[in-house]
Each structure stands twice: as structure tokens, then as C-alpha cells.
Amino acid sequence: xxxxxxxxxxxxxxxxxxxxxxxxxxxxxxxxxxxxxxxxxxxxxxxxxxxxxxxxxxxxxxxxxxxxxxxxxxxxxxxxxxxxxxxxxxxxxxxxxxxxxxxxxxx
Amino acid sequence: xxxxxxxxxxxxxxxxxxxxxxxxxxxxxxxxxxxxxxxxxxxxxxxxxxxxxxxxxxxxxxxxxxxxxxxxxxxxxxxxxxxxxxxxxxxxxxxxxxxxxxxxxxxxxxxxxxxxxxxxxxxxxxxxxxxxxxxxxxxxxxxxxxxxxxxxxxxxxxxxxxxxxxxxxxxxxxxxxxxxxxxxxxxxxxxxxxxxxxxxxxxxxxxxxxxxxxxxxxxxxxxxxxxxxxxxxxxxxxxxxxxxxxxxxxxxxxxxxxxxxxxxxxxxxxxxxxxxxxxxxxxxxxxxxxxxxxxxxxxxxxxxxxxxxxxxxxxxxxxxxxxxxxxxxxxxxxxxxxxxxxxxxxxxxxxxxxxxxxxxxxxxxxxxxxxxxxxxxxxxxxxxxxxxxxxxxxxxxxxxxxxxxxxxxxxxxxxxxxxxxxxxxxxxxxxxxxxxxxxxxxxxxxxxxxxxxxxxxxxxxxxxxxxxxxxxxxxxxxxxxxxxxxxxxxxxxxxxxxxxxxxxxxxxxxxxxxxxxxxxxxxxxxxxxxxxxxxxxxxxxxxxxxxxxxxxxxxxxxxxxxxxxxxxxxxxxxxxxxxxxxxxxxxxxxxxxxxxxxxxxxxxxxxxxxxxxxxxxxxxxxxxxxxxxxxxxxxxxxxxxxxxxxxxxxxxxxxxxxxxxxxxxxxxxxxxxxxxxxxxxxxxxxxxxxxxxxxxxxxxxxxxxxxxxxxxxxxxxxxxxxxxxxxxxxxxxxxxxxxxxxxxxxxxxxxxxxxxxxxxxxxxxxxxxxxxxxxxxxxxxxxxxxxxxxxxxxxxxxxxxxxxxxxxxxxx
Numbered sequence: 062x063x064x065x066x067x068x069x070x071x072x073x074x075x076x077x078x079x080x081x082x083x084x085x086x087x088x089x090x091x092x093x094x095x096x097x098x099x100x101x102x103x104x105x106x107x108x109x110x111x112x113x114x115x116x117x118x119x120x121x122x123x124x125x126x127x128x129x130x131x132x133x134x135x136x137x138x139x140x141x142x143x144x145x146x147x148x149x150x151x152x153x154x155x156x157x158x159x160x161x162x163x164x165x166x167x168x
Numbered sequence: 169x170x171x172x173x174x175x176x177x178x179x180x181x182x183x184x185x186x187x188x189x190x191x192x193x194x195x196x197x198x199x200x201x202x203x204x205x206x207x208x209x210x211x212x213x214x215x216x217x218x219x220x221x222x223x224x225x226x227x228x229x230x231x232x233x234x235x236x237x238x239x240x241x242x243x244x245x246x247x248x249x250x251x252x253x254x255x256x257x258x259x260x261x262x263x264x265x266x267x268x269x270x271x272x273x274x275x276x277x278x279x280x281x282x283x284x285x286x287x288x289x290x291x292x293x294x295x296x297x298x299x300x301x302x303x304x305x306x307x308x309x310x311x312x313x314x315x316x317x318x319x320x321x322x323x324x325x326x327x328x329x330x331x332x333x334x335x336x337x338x339x340x341x342x343x344x345x346x347x348x349x350x351x352x353x354x355x356x357x358x359x360x361x362x363x364x365x366x367x368x369x370x371x372x373x374x375x376x377x378x379x380x381x382x383x384x385x386x387x388x389x390x391x392x393x394x395x396x397x398x399x400x401x402x403x404x405x406x407x408x409x410x411x412x413x414x415x416x417x418x419x420x421x422x423x424x425x426x427x428x429x430x431x432x433x434x435x436x437x438x439x440x441x442x443x444x445x446x447x448x449x450x451x452x453x454x455x456x457x458x459x460x461x462x463x464x465x466x467x468x469x470x471x472x473x474x475x476x477x478x479x480x481x482x483x484x485x486x487x488x489x490x491x492x493x494x495x496x497x498x499x500x501x502x503x504x505x506x507x508x509x510x511x512x513x514x515x516x517x518x519x520x521x522x523x524x525x526x527x528x529x530x531x532x533x534x535x536x537x538x539x540x541x542x543x544x545x546x547x548x549x550x551x552x553x554x555x556x557x558x559x560x561x562x563x564x565x566x567x568x569x570x571x572x573x574x575x576x577x578x579x580x581x582x583x584x585x586x587x588x589x590x591x592x593x594x595x596x597x598x599x600x601x602x603x604x605x606x607x608x609x610x611x612x613x614x615x616x617x618x619x620x621x622x623x624x625x626x627x628x629x630x631x632x633x634x635x636x637x638x639x640x641x642x643x644x645x646x647x648x649x650x651x652x653x654x655x656x657x658x659x660x661x662x663x664x665x666x667x668x669x670x671x672x673x674x675x676x677x678x679x680x681x682x683x684x685x686x687x688x689x690x691x692x693x694x695x696x697x698x699x700x701x702x703x704x705x706x707x708x709x710x711x712x713x714x715x716x717x718x719x720x721x722x723x724x725x726x727x728x729x730x731x732x733x734x735x736x737x738x739x740x741x742x743x744x745x746x747x748x749x750x751x752x753x754x755x756x757x758x759x760x761x762x763x764x765x766x767x768x769x770x771x772x773x774x775x776x777x778x779x780x781x782x783x784x785x786x787x788x789x790x791x792x793x794x795x796x797x798x799x800x801x802x803x804x805x806x807x808x809x810x811x812x813x814x815x816x817x818x819x820x821x822x823x824x825x826x827x828x829x830x831x832x833x834x835x836x837x838x839x840x841x842x843x844x845x846x847x848x849x850x851x852x853x854x855x856x857x858x859x860x861x862x863x864x865x866x867x868x869x870x871x872x873x874x875x876x877x878x879x880x881x882x883x884x885x886x887x888x889x890x891x892x893x894x895x896x897x898x899x900x901x902x903x904x905x906x907x908x909x910x911x912x913x914x915x916x917x918x919x920x921x922x923x924x925x926x927x928x929x930x931x932x933x934x935x936x937x938x939x940x941x942x943x944x945x946x947x948x949x950x951x952x953x954x955x956x957x958x959x960x961x962x963x964x965x966x967x968x969x970x971x972x973x974x975x976x977x978x979x980x
Contacts, residue, residue, distance in 0.1 A: 074975040082688060082714040085975035096975060100688045117730040120718040122691040129691035131718045131726055133624075136691075147607075147618045168978070 070158060070165040076102065077162065084119040084128070089168060094155055095119035096164065097139055099126055104157045105139035106166050112137075112150025170198045173470065174259055174269040176249045176414070178203025180212060181443025181459040182275030183231055188467030190239055196471065199241045200267050202259065205298060206246030208233050211608060212298070213456060213640050219302050219330030223605065230608045252418035254436055271470060274415060274426060274434070274441035278408040278454065283318065287380030293402045296327040305403065309334035312400030316340075316389050318377055320347040322485065324405035328369055329489045331403070339370040339397055341377060341389070343406075351485045351496040355512065356519050356535040363492055363517075372397070410445045410452055425452045430477045432466040442466050448480060455483050456640075460610065468657075475683070476657065484545050493581050495541035495637070498531035498548055499523060506530060511562045520562050527555040539580075540564035542633045556886075556927045565630070580634035589631050592624035597635060604639045612636060627880045653692035655685050660913040664700045673709045674701065689715075696914035699801070702837060703909050706951035713968070719799035722971050723959045724781055727774065731761070732781060734773045735798035736788050737834060740808045740826035740846075741769030750791040758784045767878075768805030768843060770796055782972050786964035794958040797835060801915075803905075804843045806830040807855065811848030811865070820865035822848035825894055829863075829901060835956045836905065836948070839912040839921075844901075857885045860908075860918040861901055866890070870897050874904060874930065875922030883919040886927045889935045903934050903944035909951075910944075 073087045079098040086109060087094040095109040095118045103126065109119050116132030126139045136145040142154040156167035173189075175182045178201050186199060203209075207229070214228040236243040244261065251260040258268040280295030282288050292312075294304050308315070309331060317328045320342030328338045340347075346357035347364075361371060376392040380402055390396045410425035421427050421435040425447030432440050432448075442462040444454055453459065458481035468476030484497035502508055502523040511520040518536035522529055522544065529548040534541050543565045547554060554561055583589070585598030603609060603618045612633055616622050622629040651657050658666075663682065672678050675697050679689065689697065694715035701709035719725050724732035734754075738747065751771050755763050761775025776784060785795075798804060806829050809815065811822030826846040833844075845856040846863040855878070856862030862873035862885055869892040873885035888904070891897055907930065912921040922930065934941055963972075 071978060073978075078970065078975055080714060080970065083970075085970065088974050088977045090979035114728070115730075116728075117726075120722075120726060120730075122694060122717070123714065124688050124690045124694065125686055127690075132728065134691065 068156075068167045071168050073164050073166050075162045076104065076159070076164060079104075082123040084121075084123065086119050087166065092153075093117075094166065094168075095128075096157075096166070097123055097128060099123060099139070104159065104164055106155035106157050107137070107139065107142050108153040108155075110152055111135055112142075112144055112152045113148070118152070171196065171270040172268060173197035173199045173271050173273065174267050175199065175201045175273045175275060176252075176259065177273075177275035177277055177443070177445070178205070178207075178209055178243065178245060179275060179277050179443065180209065180230070180456060181277070181463060182273060183209040184460055184463040185273060185275070185442060185466045185470070186239075186241065188463050189470050192467060192471035192473065194239075197271070199239070200269075201236070201241055201243045202247055202249045202261060202267075203243070203245045204248035205300070207299065208236070208243070208245065210299065214605065215296070215299065215302050216326040216330055217605075218299070219296075219305055219327065220333040221330075225299055227605060249414060252414060252439075254418055254439075257438070270438070272439045273466070273470070274439060274445060275443040276411040276414060276445040278410050278444040280404060281407040281409050282404055283377060283406055285377055285379050287382060287386065288404075290380055290382045290386045290402075291384055292382070292386040292400060293380055293404065296323055296403055296405050297408075301403075305331060305401065306334065308401040309336050313337055314339075314398045315401040315403065316397060316399040317403045317405060318389075319405035319407070320344070320371070320373075321350065321405065321407070322348060324403070325364065325369075325489060327403050327405055329364075329367070331401075332368055336401070337370075338368075339372060339399075340364075341372045341375050341391075341397075343374070343376055345374050347371075348496075351500075351533075352494070352535075353500055353521060353533055356494070356496075356521070356533045359514070359517065359519055359535050360492065360494060364489070367489075408444065408454055410447070412445060415441070415445070423447055430465075430479060431469050432462055432478060433469070440466050440470065448478065451480060453481065453483070455485070456610070457481060457483060473683075482545075482549055484541065493534075493536055493538045493634075493638075495534040495538040496532065497541070497545050498529070500531035500533045502531065509558070509562055522561065524554065527553050529554060538637075539630055539634060541637070542630060550924070552924060553926045553928070557923070580631050581638050583631075589635065590619075590621035590624070590628045593620040595619050595621035600632060600635050601639055604636060609636075610640065625880045652696060653690055655689050655693050656682060658682055660696065663697065664704070667697075667700050667704050671705075672701070673705060675712060675715060699837060699839065699914050703951070707954040720801070722778065722781065723785075723795055723797075723799060723963065724776070724778075725799045729775075731775045731777055733798070734760075734776050734781070734784060734788075735766065735770050735796040736793040737796040737830075738770055739830045740806055740823050742808070742823050742827065746791070747793060750788060750793055754784055754787050757787065766798070766805075768798075769807050770798065770805055772798070779972055779974075782963050782966075782969070785960035789958065789961045789964050795835075795960040800837070801840050802835065802837050802842065803830070803833045804841050806833075807843070807845040807859075809846075809848045809853040811846075815848055817851060818848035818865070819867045820848055820870065822846040822854065822863070822865050825863065825865075825870075825897060826854075828894065828898065832898060832902060832952070833905060835958070836909070836952055837955060838905070838909055839914050840917045842905065842908070842918070858882065859885065861904060863897055863901075868892070870894075872897065872900055875918045875927075877917055877919040881919065886922060888927075888931065899941065899945050900934060902948040903941040904930070906944040906948035906951075907933055909948070 079085045084095050084097045093109040094106050097105045109117050111130040113135045116130040118128050120131045121128040127136050129136050135148050142152040144150040158165045209231040211228040211230050217223040247261045249259045250262050258266050260266050280297045294301050315331045315336045315338045317324045317340045320340050328340050331338045346354050347361050378392045379390045381388045386402050388396050389399050412422045412426050415426045416422050426441045428441050428446045428448050432442050434441050443459050462478050465476035465478040506523050506525045509522045521533045523531035528551050532544045583597045587597050589597050609615050622632045652660050678697050698712050698715040702711050713721050755773050758780050760773040764772045766772050806826040808823045808826030812818035842860045844861045845854040845859045847854040847856045848865050856864050858876040858878040864871040871890050872888040874888045876885035877883040
């Protein structure tokens with residue numbers, strides 16, 4: 062987990078703004094964050110760059126708690142940004158907190 | 169309390185079953201394993217390389233002790249079980265310890281057959297079965313000179329090869345006149361013998377061993393004709409026998425092996441058995457591929473899923489001797505009811521024989537060039553009718569499919585370790601061999617996922633299969649009737665027929681009905697299922713955007729930097745100054761990075777930001793241009809020449825016909841992309857003979873072509889038929905497309921599809937059956953009613969807006 066307590070929680074939108082098994086992008090000053098909504102409505106947030114060749118993970122197909130990168134089919138764990146074996150690599154993940162419908166990211 | 173599972177036999181079959189079981193149900197059982205050898209599970213297939221000095225024992229261990237610990241499996245290595253008490257449900261070992269079971273798994277394997285001749289028990293007479301035998305051979309090779317291998321089969325030749333590498337003089341004694349007679353016919357056997365002789369191996373053919381002579385240690389071997397050969401080491405490799413003594417003693421029904429049913433159960437339903445010790449439908453197997461198939465089924469039942477069925481295996485064989493390429497499968501001898509197609513080039517060292525029965529391959533022997541072994545094996549297993557390809561069959565898959573991307577290499581064994589196999593991902597032969605041995609890989613899919621070789625364009629998969637086969641020898645696992653993906657046991661065809669039969673309308677219904685292993689599938693099965701649903705039930709099944717690949721979801725092609733490309737439709741490749749002006753203005757207005765002509769006579773604007781797409785589409789659609797579907801598994805383009813309107817050679821109005829075809833078929837979703845072309849005369853300037861559907865105009869009408877491809881594997885079309893009118897062209901074309909839409913597997917282009925099901929079948933459905941053709945056309949037209957709407961216009965007006973805008977921008 063890359064959560065650091067000094068980071069602040071920012072409201073980025075409501076759950077209903079992301080389709081189930083879909084993703085939306087949040088732009089910050091220094092990163093583009095992909096926010097995912099799994100079939101069970103769990104929300105995850107990763108830096109929108111595949112560890113392989115920086116493909117936009119927000120455009121991938123979601124399944125379970127994983128996303129497949131649209132460029133070369135690497136599969137990334139939404140929980141921690143780790144590539145699924147045998148691929149090796151990791152992308153930054155952001156802590157997510159829900160307040161009712163509201164999605165908050167620790168940025 | 170957890171149920172207790174006891175495994176007798178710590179070998180490849182048993183442990184593979186545990187691995188499969190742990191994938192399905194990691195916490196169901198307390199597992200205890202008994203093995204008679206004092207080692208963890210190792211890869212018996214790779215004993216030959218250990219003997220040849222190419223590998224160390226540690227490198228062929230498949231499951232280290234840590235694996236057993238990590239999965240809480242109790243391992244008793246070097247502790248043979250001597251009794252099964254079925255009443256008290258416990259097993260008893262040689263040292264008297266006991267373990268109780270709820271389920272028992274027998275995987276006791278087989279033992280080498282020792283010919284009962286005088287002297288068989290002398291020192292220096294051994295078999296070739298486990299690491300202990302290999303150690304003895306290695307020790308003998310350091311002290312002694314002369315070795316005799318009894319048995320000229322697969323195992324015997326591998327042993328002989330290894331001993332030669334260790335510096336011994338080796339004679340192979342074989343009872344028959346042909347080496348490996350269970351895998352080879354006389355011609356291929358003779359070629360093999362000659363190459364092995366060139367490597368320094370000696371042969372005594374048709375020789376019956378009479379006695380092994382010596383005082384304490386073996387000194388020589390005597391044959392029935394009285395001749396004597398000097399020997400310091402004798403390796404018996406005349407065959408194996410299933411180990412059934414333990415099962416027999418416990419009263420389990422045995423014939424040659426422990427008899428099991430299709431769920432791998434013995435006559436005692438608590439006791440499962442698999443591997444070389446079993447007999448299934450009258451057959452005992454000695455290769456690893458069937459064992460792994462059995463392991464999958466057995467694990468399925470141990471996990472109480474209850475739907476796996478083992479229905480027997482068709483096996484193929486390769487020899488693991490460096491520099492020798494040899495492949496055999498099926499019934500390669502043939503009989504009165506079969507015919508043969510043979511290619512023989514003794515000087516060139518190539519021999520190919522296919523045995524054909526009822527226009528289907530029933531057996532194959534290949535020597536020298538085995539690159540097409542996997543293809544023949546696949547045709548054989550799938551029972552493909554080969555009558556349409558008889559003439560080119562022996563020249564292999566590439567006779568029809570010219571392929572790019574592997575430099576024309578066909579012989580994996582001749583390639584150096586540094587030679588690149590996969591040109592897309594830059595993977596060399598050495599990388600693949602290393603991954604196979606160090607990671608314990610057995611299938612092409614495993615090699616793909618570990619090395620990425622063959623994982624992109626796929627043109628090198630044949631080579632990867634060869635390397636796998638050369639490394640693993642007779643035991644490599646050839647492609648099965650493959651499940652759609654790892655989420656299911658079912659194949660593409662089974663999924664599709666279930667959707668039709670049970671009128672399933674959405675993915676969840678498919679997952680529920682077919683017991684999907686994952687809650688919402690994966691990136692492989694979801695797009696396939698979505699296609700099967702919308703093609704089976706146009707207008708009724710809901711198109712699921714989240715199951716579509718990004719390109720189809722946002723109607724543009726994603727590029728490596730995450731931007732998109734925009735290609736408007738230009739019917740038939742004929743444009744106007746107005747359209748060109750529109751494209752030029754759009755390109756400037758939206759700052760596109762590059763404007764590029766495509767191979768299909770269209771104009772591509774690259775480097776468009778996702779956020780800009782709807783506005784750009786609005787600009788284009790306001791001026792009359794629609795989506796070109798260059799991003800989809802759909803009708804792409806119809807390429808045309810100028811035809812009889814301008815060209816002095818033109819026989820028909822090819823441009824107008826191409827535009828009509830495109831007008832009728834755009835926006836239809838297909839199993840894969842679909843390209844067409846219309847050439848105005850046989851000079852064929854529109855290259856119609858490498859398209860999925862091509863028309864070559866002739867003076868008397870139109871020649872229709874199908875199944876061409878110009879990509880990774882070039883394939884010229886087959887001629888479907890000739891017709892007289894444009895109306896007929898439209899009818900035949902749409903009927904052909906609909907047949908492809910209904911019957912090809914998702915992501916299967918027309919070229920491999922036509923080869924798989926045969927041209928005759930397509931002719932029967934599209935040409936000979938006039939009523940059926942009209943029905944196909946009608947179904948196509950119906951589906952177009954639903955599908956043929958421009959997606960750009962809708963999105964320019966605000967549909968799916970969430971796709972194109974960030975949810976939030978922070979810190980601006």
C-alpha cells in the first residue's frame with residue numbers, strides 16, 4: 062500500500078458517474094489517475110499508466126479486481142497496482158474512501 | 169474438520185492433480201503425499217538431458233520442498249506405501265506408519281519391463297526410469313567403455329544418445345527391423361537409423377537377447393544366434409508396465425492397469441487413479457500430455473465440481489535427440505481402408521507421410537522437416553475434411569499461407585540459441601528453451617505468457633511449438649480442443665451453441681448457465697461472448713459497452729501514446745473535393761499529428777486526443793462524413809479500381825459495385841475485421857484476391873473470391889463461383905458474410921476459418937443451396953437494420969459522454 066498519512070482526501074465525483082466495470086480519469090497537477098468501479102461497486106484508483114509501456118489503464122477491460130491494459134494485455138491488480146505473474150511491474154496506487162456515494166482519493 | 173486427501177505417488181501425474189485442485193479449491197483438503205523416491209517431484213521427461221550432461225538434477229525439480237510447505241502438504245518422500253486398507257480407509261507404509269483418508273489418489277506410475285533372461289540381475293544391468301538410474305549410468309560412463317542398450321524405442325535411443333555424449337561406445341539392440349516401430353514406418357525408421365549411425369551409434373537389428381553374461385558384473389551380452397557383444401553396462405529399455413500391485417492387493421479391479429472411468433474413479437468411488445498406472449477405455453498411456461488432461465479432470469471431481477470428463481487422448485511423439493527432427497501421430501501404418509500421401513527426399517533428408525481415411529488425416533510421420541507436425545495433428549484431432557487441400561497438404565500450412573515475421577525459418581533444431589524466434593517481442597530460441605526448462609513449462613500458452621514469444625502476431629507459434637517439442641520430446645502437450653479462456657472449460661463453439669439453445673440474452677446468463685469460474689469473466693471471454701450474443705440475437709441482446717475493446721467502445725483506434733486515430737468512411741475509396749476539404753479542415757482544426765493514406769484507400773488522421781473526439785466527429789458528420797469502422801471487428805473497407813467508367817481494360821463498373829457493397833455492409837459486427845475489394849478486370853489492381861471477400865470482374869460477369877488475407881499470413885483467395893449480375897454479387901456476398909458471422913469463432917479471420925471448415929462446405933451453403941442463401945441474406949439484412957447506425961453522429965450529439973471527459977480536473 063502506498064498510502065501516506067500526510068496526503069489529503071479529495072472529492073473526485075460520485076459512484077454513479079462511473080459505469081460498472083468501467084473507469085473514469087481524474088487529472089491532477091502531476092498525474093493522471095484512473096478511477097475504477099468493479100462489478101461489486103468497489104472503487105480503486107491507480108496512476109493511469111501501465112508499468113509495461115505506459116498504456117492508459119482507464120481504457121482497459123475490467124474483470125474481478127483486475128484490469129487488462131489495452132495496449133499489450135498486461136493484467137494489473139487494482140488493489141495494489143502490481144502486474145499479474147508472470148509479468149513483473151507495479152504502478153502507483155491511490156487510497157480510496159467512500160462517503161456514501163461520494164468518492165474520495167488520498168492525493 | 170477438513171477432509172483428508174492422500175496421494176500415493178509423488179510424480180508428475182499426482183502432483184499435477186494437486187496443483188489443479190489447489191487452483192480450484194485451495195482449502196478443501198488436508199493433503200498428505202507418499203513417494204517412494206527420496207526426492208520432491210521432478211520432471212521425468214528431462215532425464216535425457218541430465219544423462220546427456222546438459223542439465224543438473226536440481227534444474228529439473230518441478231516442485232521444491234517449499235512448495236509442499238507453502239500449500240500445507242505433508243510430504244513423505246522415500247516412504248513407499250505397501251498396503252491400502254479400504255475398510256478402515258487408511259494407507260500403511262513400509263516403515264509401518266499410517267495415514268487415514270477420505271479420498272485416496274493413486275498415481276503409482278509404471279516400472280521398466282526387465283526381460284527375464286539369465287544374468288538380468290547382474291551388477292551393471294539397469295533400466296532408464298528415474299534419477300537413480302541416471303546416476304548409475306553417469307557413474308558407469310566414468311569407469312567403463314562399452315554400453316549395450318536393449319530396446320530401439322524412444323527411451324532406448326535417448327539413453328543411447330546420452331551415453332554417447334558421456335563418451336561411451338554404444339550398441340543398440342532391437343528385436344524388430346525398424347527403430348521406434350511404434351512411432352515410425354520403415355522408411356522413416358531407416359532414415360533415423362542412418363542419422364544416428366552418423367552420430368556414432370551402432371545397431372544390432374532383429375537381434376534377440378539370449379543371456380547376459382558375467383561373473384559379478386556384466387561382461388557381455390549373448391544373442392539367440394550365438395553372437396556375443398562386449399558390455400560393461402546394459403540398459404534395458406524395452407517398455408514399461410503399470411504399477412498395479414498395490415491396487416491389486418487392495419482388491420481394486422485391474423487389468424493391464426488400474427481400471428478407471430471417465431471421471432478417473434476406480435471401482436472404489438473413494439479412490440481415484442491416474443497417470444501411467446491406469447487403464448482408461450482399454451488404453452494405458454506413457455506420455456505426459458494425456459496425464460495432464462487426466463489431472464485436470466481428476467482435480468475437477470476432487471473439488472466436487474463434477475462436470476469434467478476424460479475421454480481419452482490422441483498422442484503425438486517427438487524424439488529428444490539433438491539435430492534430429494521427427495514427428496509421428498495417430499495410425500501411421502494404415503490398412504486396406506486408408507490411402508497415403510507421401511513425400512520422400514532421401515538426399516535432402518526429408519520424409520513426410522500422411523495416412524488418410526475418408527478424407528481425414530488418421531496418422532502422420534514426418535522426418536527432417538517437422539514444422540507442420542502440429543498443424544497435421546490439429547487437422548487430425550479436429551477431423552477436418554482435407555479434400556479441398558489434398559494437392560498442397562504435404563507442403564504444409566505455409567504452402568497456402570505465406571507468412572511474414574520469422575525469416576522463413578522452419579527447422580527449430582537447426583536454429584542457434586541466439587536466433588530470434590519472435591520478431592514482435594524480440595525473443596530468442598535460447599530464452600524459450602531456458603524458460604521451458606527452468607520454469608517447468610509444458611504448453612504453448614505457458615511459453616507465451618512467460619516469454620511473450622508468439623503472444624503478439626502469432627506467426628512464430630509453429631516454431632515455438634517445435635522448440636517446445638524438441639525440448640520436451642515425446643511428452644509435449646499439443647493443443648487441445650481449447651477452452652475459450654481460463655475462466656471456463658467450454659470451447660467457443662460450446663458457448664455459442666449454448667447461447668442459441670437456451671436463448672441466453674446477456675453475459676450474466678452465460679456465466680450462470682455455464683458455471684463460469686470468475687464472477688465477470690476476463691478480457692478474453694467478455695468480448696467473445698458479447699459478439700456471440702449480439703450476432704445471435706440482433707436487437708434483442710444488449711450490446712455491453714464494458715465488454716468491448718476500447719477501440720470499439722470509443723470508435724477510434726488507440727495509439728501507443730493513448731491518443732486515437734480517426735478514419736472517416738469513403739465508400740469504395742472514391743472521394744470528392746468536398747470530402748477532401750472537410751478532412752483537411754478537420755485535421756487543421758483539431759491539430760492532428762499526422763495525415764496518412766491507409767492500405768484500404770482511406771485517410772487516417774492520427775494523434776487525436778480522446779476529449780476532442782466528439783467535437784471532431786460533429787465537424788465531420790455535419791459535413792456528411794461518417795465513421796469508417798477502421799477500429800472494429802467489422803466491415804472495414806471495400807477497395808476498388810476505377811473500372812469500366814475510365815479504364816480502357818475495365819470490363820464492369822467496379823467502383824459503383826464496390827460502393828454498393830460497402831453501402832450494404834458497413835457497421836456490421838463480425839468475428840474479426842473483414843475487408844473487401846472489387847477489381848474491374850483480371851489485372852486485379854484492387855488486389856481482390858487477398859481479401860476476405862473479393863470480386864474480379866470479367867467480361868461475362870463477376871468472379872467471386874473468399875478467404876484471402878494480406879497480413880501476417882498471406883493467403884490467396886479461393887474462388888467461390890461466377891455470377892452474372894450485380895444483384896447476384898450482393899446476394900452471394902451478404903450470404904457469405906452472414907455465414908461467417910454465424911459460424912466462425914470470435915477473432916478467427918476468414919482465411920483460417922475457410923481452411924478449418926473447408927471450401928466445399930461454404931459452396932454447399934452459399935452456392936448450391938439457393939433457398940439457404942436467401943435465408944442467410946435475409947438474416948444479414950435484418951441484423952443490419954439494428955446495427956447500421958453511425959456511432960459518430962450519436963456521440964457527437966452527446967451519447968456516452970462519460971467516455972470522453974475526465975471525471976474531475978484538479979489543481980488548475
